[in-house]
Amino acid sequence: MKMNNYKTFGGVNMTIISYPDLSSRPHSLTVERVMENSIDVLYEAWTKRFGDWFAAPGSVIMKAEVNSVFFFETHFEDKRHPHYGRFLKLEHNQLVEITWFTSGSKTETVVTVEFSTNESGAAVIRLTHAGFPDELSRDQHEQAWPMVLEQLDRRMKELA
Numbered sequence: 001m002k003m004n005n006y007k008t009f010g011g012v013n014m015t016i017i018s019y020p021d022l023s024s025r026p027h028s029l030t031v032e033r034v035m036e037n038s039i040d041v042l043y044e045a046w047t048k049r050f051g052d053w054f055a056a057p058g059s060v061i062m063k064a065e066v067n068s069v070f071f072f073e074t075h076f077e078d079k080r081h082p083h084y085g086r087f088l089k090l091e092h093n094q095l096v097e098i099t100w101f102t103s104g105s106k107t108e109t110v111v112t113v114e115f116s117t118n119e120s121g122a123a124v125i126r127l128t129h130a131g132f133p134d135e136l137s138r139d140q141h142e143q144a145w146p147m148v149l150e151q152l153d154r155r156m157k158e159l160a
Contacts, residue, residue, distance in 0.1 A: 017067055017088055020099060020108045020131060027138040028130035033149040035123040037156045039093050039115045042123055045156050046096045046113055053155035054148065055083075066090055070098075085111075100129070107133055125149055 035042060045053055047064035055072035062070035066087050074081045082103055088110065089097035096113045109131035116124050127145055132138035 019088060020110060022110065022131040025107065025109075025131045025133045027132035027135055028128060029132075029138050029142040029145070030126065030128045031142070031145045031149065032124060032126045033146065033153070034118060035125055035149075035153045037123060037153055037160070039117070039123045041156050041160070042125060042152070043093045043096070043115055045152055047090065049156075052159055053152045056080075064090060064096075105132075105137060107131065125152075 037045075048062075050062055050070075050072055051057060051060040054074065056075050060070070060072040062068075062072065064087060066089065069084070069086050072083050074083065084101045085099040085108075087096070087098055089095060094115055098111050100109045100111045101107070109129060112128045112130070114126040114128075116126070118124050127149065129138075129141055129145065132141070
């Protein structure tokens with residue numbers, strides 16, 4: 001049996017986005033950072049320039065479209081770490097939501113990146129990572145994400 005990945009509403013085909021079921025994996029984290037770069041630069045970094053700040057050079061396969069898949073790898077402590085996911089939601093300069101799957105986590109999680117400004121006009125990233133099966137994996141990511149956001153800000157500033 002063939003399954004369609006769209007439904008018709010009012011004569012218009014609408015793509016159905018399949019979200020992971022996180023109900024049995026309740027652990028999540030949220031980190032926030034005031035950034036030096038503009039929201040334009042930061043949004044583009046998450047949607048078009050992953051290879052400039054996060055991924056190993058030449059490893060990124062990514063097209064920022066809802067339901068589009070991506071792949072990249074990082075290298076850490078002489079080991080290759082593949083990352084896979086899909087774009088779930090894109091709101092220009094406001095939000096990027098992706099699934100996140102690594103060989104280390106062995107489960108599909110959801111990363112939501114929200115872009116805003118604070119009272120002084122500086123860009124702020126609020127990153128929520130949900131769907132961890134246990135506190136240990138959540139805690140490991142909770143330690144890593146602030147360093148990743150710092151690296152994002154530094155690398156994009158250097159490349160400006």
